[in-house]
Amino acid sequence: MKYSKQRELIRDYVVSVNTHPTAEEVYKELRKEKKNISLGTVYRNLDVLSKQGLLKRLCLANTKDRFDGNTLYHYHAICTNCGEFTDVNINYFSFIDKEVCEKLDVKVLSHSIIFNTICPKCRNI
Amino acid sequence: MKYSKQRELIRDYVVSVNTHPTAEEVYKELRKEKKNISLGTVYRNLDVLSKQGLLKRLCLANTKDRFDGNTLYHYHAICTNCGEFTDVNINYFSFIDKEVCEKLDVKVLSHSIIFNTICPKCRNI
DNA sequence: AAAAAAATAGTAATAATTACTATTTCATGA
DNA sequence: TCATGAAATAGTAATTATTACTATTTTTTT
Numbered sequence: 001m002k003y004s005k006q007r008e009l010i011r012d013y014v015v016s017v018n019t020h021p022t023a024e025e026v027y028k029e030l031r032k033e034k035k036n037i038s039l040g041t042v043y044r045n046l047d048v049l050s051k052q053g054l055l056k057r058l059c060l061a062n063t064k065d066r067f068d069g070n071t072l073y074h075y076h077a078i079c080t081n082c083g084e085f086t087d088v089n090i091n092y093f094s095f096i097d098k099e100v101c102e103k104l105d106v107k108v109l110s111h112s113i114i115f116n117t118i119c120p121k122c123r124n125i
Numbered sequence: 126m127k128y129s130k131q132r133e134l135i136r137d138y139v140v141s142v143n144t145h146p147t148a149e150e151v152y153k154e155l156r157k158e159k160k161n162i163s164l165g166t167v168y169r170n171l172d173v174l175s176k177q178g179l180l181k182r183l184c185l186a187n188t189k190d191r192f193d194g195n196t197l198y199h200y201h202a203i204c205t206n207c208g209e210f211t212d213v214n215i216n217y218f219s220f221i222d223k224e225v226c227e228k229l230d231v232k233v234l235s236h237s238i239i240f241n242t243i244c245p246k247c248r249n250i
Numbered sequence: 251a252a253a254a255a256a257a258t259a260g261t262a263a264t265a266a267t268t269a270c271t272a273t274t275t276c277a278t279g280a
Numbered sequence: 281t282c283a284t285g286a287a288a289t290a291g292t293a294a295t296t297a298t299t300a301c302t303a304t305t306t307t308t309t310t
């Protein structure tokens with residue numbers, strides 16, 4: 001893959017934040033910083049970066065796709081009240097993969113978990 | 126909510142299969158059965174049924190939304206090779222919710238897990 | 251520095267989903 | 281049971297998110 005300034009900007013931005021931005025959010029932020037970049041380029045590069053494993057694509061019901069610069073195994077939580085989407089930094093449960101591998105006749109590569117939560121803000125309202 | 130024949134058809138169909146159909150698949154199947162129904166009605170009802178908890182909406186990267194008639198806690202697996210999407214019938218790991226609740230300052234309602242797998246068919250090719 | 255390959259910007263097109271509106275269906279109660 | 285009103289539908293139009301296209305630009309190689 002040939003180097004491109006735009007791809008670097010996109011990746012650097014997504015890696016630098018923990019907000020799990022959408023394609024459009026990445027685009028708007030980079031434009032705000034006066035970077036010369038088009039929306040199509042953002043979509044294309046988020047896609048190739050995800051496919052290369054340099055970013056992670058997150059897909060949830062009723063939302064646009066989001067992107068995560070943290071590619072290490074970790075889990076996510078979404079507040080069912082306000083929609084706030086955050087990282088959950090607990091250790092990866094490897095034994096779960098082993099259990100499924102044994103129970104079903106499949107090779108398990110990994111798993112992802114999304115927690116449905118009520119965040120502190122919403123709980124205290 | 127007022128009764129409607131169409132909503133009943135939609136729900137009965139989704140509950141009767143374990144294929145996790147998309148809105149369009151539900152629509153096509155019901156039309157094939159000569160049912161009088163429109164695509165908009167299918168979308169609208171899948172949405173209200175999901176919101177009522179009578180169906181479950183499943184959202185995955187790079188795919189259309191799917192719907193699951195089994196609303197009991199269970200997990201899912203997707204083959205990273207062929208995309209086959211199946212149920213994973215193992216017990217719900219309640220302790221995980223407790224652990225996250227203790228580590229983070231959030232109320233955990235539930236969690237969902239998706240396993241990335243290589244299904245038996247793909248493994249044996 | 252020239253040539254080739256790959257990426258971009260900007261726009262057009264597509265796909266999935268949602269909104270709109272006139273009509274129909276369902277539920278209520280006189 | 282039948283008139284009334286509320287809610288749902290069919291069919292179409294509109295919107296939203298994403299992908300495709302093409303002329304131009306950037307990067308890499310020679």
